[in-house]
Amino acid sequence: MELRVLNYFLTVAREQSIIRAAESLHLSQPTISTQIRNMEEELGKQLLIRGTKGSRKITLTEEGMILKKRAEEILDLVEKTEKEITLSDSIIIGDVYIGTGETDAFRLLAKTAKELQNAYPGIHYHISSGNAEFVMEQLDKGLIDFGIIFGNTSAEKYNSLKMPAKDTWGVLMRCDSELAKKNSITPEDLWDKPLIISHQKNQDTELSAWLKHDLSKLNIIATYNLLFNASLLVEEGLGYAIGLDKIINITENSKLCFRPLMPKVEAELYIIWKKYQVFSKAAEKFMLTMKEHQEHPI
Numbered sequence: 001m002e003l004r005v006l007n008y009f010l011t012v013a014r015e016q017s018i019i020r021a022a023e024s025l026h027l028s029q030p031t032i033s034t035q036i037r038n039m040e041e042e043l044g045k046q047l048l049i050r051g052t053k054g055s056r057k058i059t060l061t062e063e064g065m066i067l068k069k070r071a072e073e074i075l076d077l078v079e080k081t082e083k084e085i086t087l088s089d090s091i092i093i094g095d096v097y098i099g100t101g102e103t104d105a106f107r108l109l110a111k112t113a114k115e116l117q118n119a120y121p122g123i124h125y126h127i128s129s130g131n132a133e134f135v136m137e138q139l140d141k142g143l144i145d146f147g148i149i150f151g152n153t154s155a156e157k158y159n160s161l162k163m164p165a166k167d168t169w170g171v172l173m174r175c176d177s178e179l180a181k182k183n184s185i186t187p188e189d190l191w192d193k194p195l196i197i198s199h200q201k202n203q204d205t206e207l208s209a210w211l212k213h214d215l216s217k218l219n220i221i222a223t224y225n226l227l228f229n230a231s232l233l234v235e236e237g238l239g240y241a242i243g244l245d246k247i248i249n250i251t252e253n254s255k256l257c258f259r260p261l262m263p264k265v266e267a268e269l270y271i272i273w274k275k276y277q278v279f280s281k282a283a284e285k286f287m288l289t290m291k292e293h294q295e296h297p298i
Contacts, residue, residue, distance in 0.1 A: 001039065001042065001043075003074070003075065003078060005035050005036075005038075005039055006071040006074060006075060007025075007075065008021065008025065008027075008032055008035050008036065009036060009039065009047065009067065009068070009071060010068065010071050010072065010075070011024055011025055012032065012036065012048065012058055013058075013060055013064070013068050015058075016057050016058050016059070017056060017057065017058055018032050018033055018036075018050075018056075018058060019056065036048060043063070043067075045061070045063040046061050046063065046064075047060065047061055047063055047064035047067060048060060048061065048064055049061060073141060073143060076143060077141070077142055077143060080095065080097070080143075083095060083280075084280040091122065092120045092122065092123065092281045092282055092285055093120070093122025093123060093281075093282065094122070094123060094124070094280045094281060094282035094283070095123075095124050095125070095126055095280070095282060096113075096123060096124070096125050096126070096145055096146075096280075096282050096283050096286045097126045097128070097143065097144040097145045097146075097283075098125065098126070098127050098128070098144060098145065098146050098147070098148070099127075099128045099129075099130065099134065099135035099138045099139060099144040099146070099147045099148070100127065100128075100129060100135065100147065100148035101129070101130065101131055101132060101135065101148065101149065101150065102129065102226055102227050102228070102244065102247045103148065103150075103167055103244060103247070103269060104165075104167065104244075104245070104246035104247065105148070105163055105165040105166075105167060105269045106148065108163060108164070108165060108290075108293065109148070109271075109290070111293075112286065112289050112290055112293060113125050113286075115289065116285065116286065116289055120282070120285065122282075123282045123285070123286070124282075128143075128144060129226065130225070130226075131198070131199075131200050131225050131226075132149045132150065132200055133200065135147035135148070135149055136149070136153070136272075139158075139272070139273070139274060140274070142274075145273060145277070145279060145280075145283040145286075146271050146272065146273050146283070146286075146287070147271070147272050147273070148163070148269060148270070148271050148272075149269070149270055149272060150167070150267040150268065150269060150270075151267070151268060151270070152268075152270050153270070153272060156275075157274070157275060158272040158273065158274060158275060159272065159273055159274075159275055159277075160270045160271065160272045160273075161270065161271045161272075161287075161290060161291060161294060162268065162269075162270055162294070163268075163269040163270060163271060163294070164293070164294055165269060166266040166267060166268055166269070167244040167245060167246070167266065167267045167269065168244065168245040168260050168261075168264070168265070168266055168267075169210075169242065169243070169244060169245075169260070169261050169265040169266070169267060170184075170185065170242075170243070170244075170245055170258050170259050170260040170261050171185045171190070171240050171241065171242055171243075171258070171259050171261070172227070172230070172231055172234050172240070172241040172242075172243055172248060172256055172257075172258050173234060173240050173241075173256065173257060173258075173259065174234060174235065174237060174255055174256060174257075175254070175255055175256065175257045176255075177240070179193070179240065179259065180257050180259070182259060183259065184259055184260050184261065184262035185259045185260070185261055185262060186261075186262050187210060187211045187212045187213070190211065190218070190240065190242075191211075191213060191218065192219070193219065193239065193240050194219050194221040194238065194239030194240065195218060195219060195220050195221060195239055195240055195241075195242060196220075196221060196222045196223070196224060196230050196233055196234065196238065196239045196240065196241040196242070197215070197220060197223055197224070197241075197242050198223065198224060198225075198227075198242070198243065199223035199224065199225065206265075207242065210261065210263070210265055219239075221238060221239045222238060222239065224241070224243075227241065227243040227244065227247045227248060228247070228248065230243065231248045231256060234256060235255050235256060242261075244267065245258055245260065271290060273287070
């Protein structure tokens with residue numbers, strides 16, 4: 001399977017038309033059609049559903065959708081690798097790829113990026129947001145250089161650097177809700193309430209321990225990946241969201257408020273990267289600066 005043919009396939013998928021794809025690639029329609037059919041024969045699967053003469057619209061089969069996702073990842077990784085190899089030895093320029101969950105502690109990385117910008121304006125940053133599963137998947141595939149996660153992870157697989165910051169767990173709720181009158185929230189306060197919780201697997205045990213209850217016996221009305229979307233459910237009165245502080249910008253006129261858990265629960269943050277990772281010069285400079293900030297906080 002050749003990279004150029006993967007590019008042809010992605011162009012067809014994007015344009016939903018072999019004719020428009022051929023125009024975009026400045027190739028003939030028969031050339032594109034032949035290459036795609038050869039790839040289908042090689043894989044033993046139909047990738048495209050070709051439209052009738054009336055519409056000619058191309059749609060993807062299930063196997064075609066799988067290939068589209070993987071082809072995008074492959075070509076992104078190839079582009080990233082080419083950039084790293086072709087950079088000049090005399091200057092530090094390039095891209096730093098970071099995957100992170102929602103956390104106010106990302107400000108530390110933002111400050112590091114700003115500090116480096118003055119000396120190395122040729123460094124560019126690409127931020128992908130998601131939960132811990134997403135971050136580690138991107139890291140394992142080589143699509144990002146660093147990941148920010150809550151709690152440490154496998155020392156055999158990743159190197160890690162503890163960040164000089166912690167996030168506080170609490171409950172996001174409407175200002176007119178019953179629990180908004182309290183300064184902090186106890187486990188008993190939530191036993192009879194409709195709850196919205198993160199669906200990250202590694203947080204279920206910790207949350208269940210704090211709640212002193214099996215989660216399956218509570219009224220879990222929704223789960224979320226990113227807290228912003230959960231905040232919209234809270235704002236509409238669906239329930240109480242258990243999450244981290246300072247992620248949702250709560251202003252004086254906001255309909256929402258945040259109350260910390262009691263007993264207090266804090267989340268430690270780590271920046272991680274794959275063991276034996278060969279960094280680009282830009283990524284290496286970023287890591288060295290982060291380590292300096294750990295020893296001497298900004």
